[in-house]
Amino acid sequence: MRVIIPNIITIAEAEELIKLSKVQVTHRSLLDGGPIIDRIIRTIPFPISVSIPSYYTIHCHPSGHKPHYDGCDGPGVTNARSWCKYSATVLLSKGFEGGTFRFLTEPQVSHKEELYRSLLIYSSGPDNDPQQHSVDRHSGVARHMLIMFFKELV
Numbered sequence: 001m002r003v004i005i006p007n008i009i010t011i012a013e014a015e016e017l018i019k020l021s022k023v024q025v026t027h028r029s030l031l032d033g034g035p036i037i038d039r040i041i042r043t044i045p046f047p048i049s050v051s052i053p054s055y056y057t058i059h060c061h062p063s064g065h066k067p068h069y070d071g072c073d074g075p076g077v078t079n080a081r082s083w084c085k086y087s088a089t090v091l092l093s094k095g096f097e098g099g100t101f102r103f104l105t106e107p108q109v110s111h112k113e114e115l116y117r118s119l120l121i122y123s124s125g126p127d128n129d130p131q132q133h134s135v136d137r138h139s140g141v142a143r144h145m146l147i148m149f150f151k152e153l154v
Helices: 011-021 035-042
Strands: 002-005 055-059 064-070 086-091 096-098 101-103 108-110 119-123 134-135 137-139 146-148
Touching: 011 035, 011 055, 035 146
Parallel strands: none
Antiparallel strands: 002 119, 055 146, 064 134, 086 119, 086 146, 096 137, 101 108, 101 134
């Protein structure tokens, strides 16, 4: 399952989340995410749980991410988020080179510009049609992503 909700946040909200990433701990509970995170969660078109261990983080990794699954193991990969049933991401910045988000699970789809300020939510976990994905290496302007991991449906 994959759903994109366009323009989920404003440019000012994206900038606020980027600033927050410079002062917050790596993982933060969705229960105390603040008004922007709360509003994003309320737009998800099906019931999800934000209880612990669900969390969000803001990533900026120029090396990208190798192919992986969230919430389940893949060939040669053990995943620490075995509890995760849904993953979501919002691209907070633009203007970088590379950095394409790719689904490797059929149908294979690539996303870049359309993810800017839009919510992409997808299924994770071994019993929930897990979506293998990767992010290409990028350069230039920092590529900031809000990433959320949800425990289960309520």
